[in-house]
Amino acid sequence: MRRLGPWLMAPALLVLVLLAVVPIVGALWQSLFHETAREPARWAGLENYARLARDPEARNSLLFTLQFVGTSVVLELLFGLATALVLHARFRGRAWVRASVLIPWAIPTVVASWIWRYIFDDYSGVMTYVSDVSWFASPFWARTIIILADVWKTMPFTALLILAGLQTIPDELIEAARIDGAGPWRRFKEITLPLLRPAILVALLFRTIDAFRVFDLVFVMTRGKSGTSVLQYQGYKALFDQQDYGMGTAISAVVFLLVATMSVIYVRTVPSRLLEADR
């Protein structure tokens, strides 16, 4: 009877293999062929990747994707840490503050995109009234607004992860340091921050992986115009607009490799924690 237990995992694994592993292998294989809606498949080796490396549009998408990931993740961690520290303090109405912080997280990304698109709109936007700039015509501002919208939307998640980390730090530890004469900044730097490291690391890795998959914001706000195309959007256009399957799957292979590298680091950090807690 005991033997049967592990088999309860089989249905879930079957689904994951069929709907996650098979499609990825399929995409990597397809990226070695030249195929479009009109031309039949022929072996192309690494030709698609060579084409990709020469394509200025693809290079721009890669560049903005990296900028997006770097900037938004750093800002989310900083604001998330600050927010978590505030939410950790005791004050009246804290439950309400925590609930309101969750609002941007719960809003669909498509809706968040429209909100910020509206605020900076050329004709009706309140920011255009404040300062007469054609925001989405400028690559710098278009990129900045997309990053701003992402930080707004996902900061609650990093704040909650860091808050959960804060709650594991025993109050006595901080109290002892206070009695020893350590000021607030020293207590934060010498005790809180080092003990928060695991939570911050998890938030960092998780957000980095997720940021590489940015798509909704770009689709709704700019459709990739003004230098705001990202890898997932570039891949979407190649696969579903231009029906250039070789090129599209080559782009998706690049996204996969970037995410997979981060995932390997993540997976090596996290399950050990779950196992440690095991009986």
Add this chain to the structure above:
Amino acid sequence: MKGAAAVIVLCSVAPFLWFGMASLKGPQEIAQRPPTLVPRHPTLEGYRGAAEKGIFGWMANSLIVAAATTLLTIPLAAGAAYALSRTRIRGRRLWLGFVLAASMFPQITLAHTLYGMLQAVGLVNTRAAPIAPYVSLTLPLAIWILASFFREIPAEIEEAARIDGAGPLRILIRVFLPVAAPGVFTAAILTFIYAWNEFFFALVLLTRDDVRTLPPGIATMPGQYTFPWGEIAAACVLATAPLLAAVALLQRRIVSGLTSGAVKR
């Protein structure tokens, strides 16, 4: 701290409220300079327009897709979570790693082959199409949450059921799921919200308007060059309202689910 908390609340709530106000303004008031904070001439024109574009049909589709995803994901995840947390399984670390990694695959990498597979079985442009990737993408988090709840269940309860002659499946259904009900509930909410909000696969797999879910419906609502802001805002408010209700009612569950596994309790 109070001042900082007020700034946080304002930043979180104001952008959405501002857009919500736009949903109650007519086109003239939306174009008006200086902009008005509270609508001077409130109108439901935007909501009528959103209804004409088909928002309630998309909402029904979203409800069907999200409910079906949840009903499929939770039983599959429960089995896997039981096996991973309570049985002697070889290479558990590897399996856990695989499950975690599977949730991180980029959508675009799955899209091409998945589209072909679903087309081959005639499911593209049916409500069943996005459910397939949603189940595989929500499984990992659900497994994670359930496993962390199952771990807390005392071994004696399991032992007692086993002595009564119950097999693993019976123990899972009769003992673990009821005892871990809060965990099951949390996993179900997060799965539902994920499916309700997902955009990429819905956009790619549902191109006919009658099967569309909310996100692709709303994202492609306006024409190429004009933005009917009142209608867009109204549609966005309607799509978000159920989620805000969920957050208000279930805040604690959502927070515990999001952070489970990330931080040792």
